[in-house]
Amino acid sequence: xxxxxxxxxxxxxxxxxxxxxxxxxxxxxxxxxxxxxxxxxxxxxxxxxxxxxxxxxxxxxxxxxxxxxxxxxxxxxxxxxxxxxxx
Numbered sequence: 001x002x003x004x005x006x007x008x009x010x011x012x013x014x015x016x017x018x019x020x021x022x023x024x025x026x027x028x029x030x031x032x033x034x035x036x037x038x039x040x041x042x043x044x045x046x047x048x049x050x051x052x053x054x055x056x057x058x059x060x061x062x063x064x065x066x067x068x069x070x071x072x073x074x075x076x077x078x079x080x081x082x083x084x085x086x087x
Contacts, residue, residue, distance in 0.1 A: 006049045007058060013039050014059070014078040024080030030061070031072030050076065058082040 017036060018026035033039050034046060043049050047066055053059045061076045 003052050007053045010049050026078040026083050027075050030066045030074045034068050
């Protein structure tokens with residue numbers, strides 16, 4: 001799977017697990033994504049996929065590198081324009 005495919009799958013998983021906001025974006029915590037069995041089976045390197053999506057301005061979150069445990073409560077936001085294109 002290439003990076004674009006992984007970012008597309010990430011959008012799908014954030015839509016599945018996340019909570020919709022009034023502006024059309026979706027939010028999920030890093031811990032929810034990291035600890036989800038389905039995500040664990042899809043993503044070999046979740047942190048790398050998140051960084052690629054952030055670089056492409058598809059998601060936003062505080063910080064650069066997310067680590068399990070330490071950053072479980074960091075909120076990841078799927079931007080409204082990306083959420084609309086994933087449906």
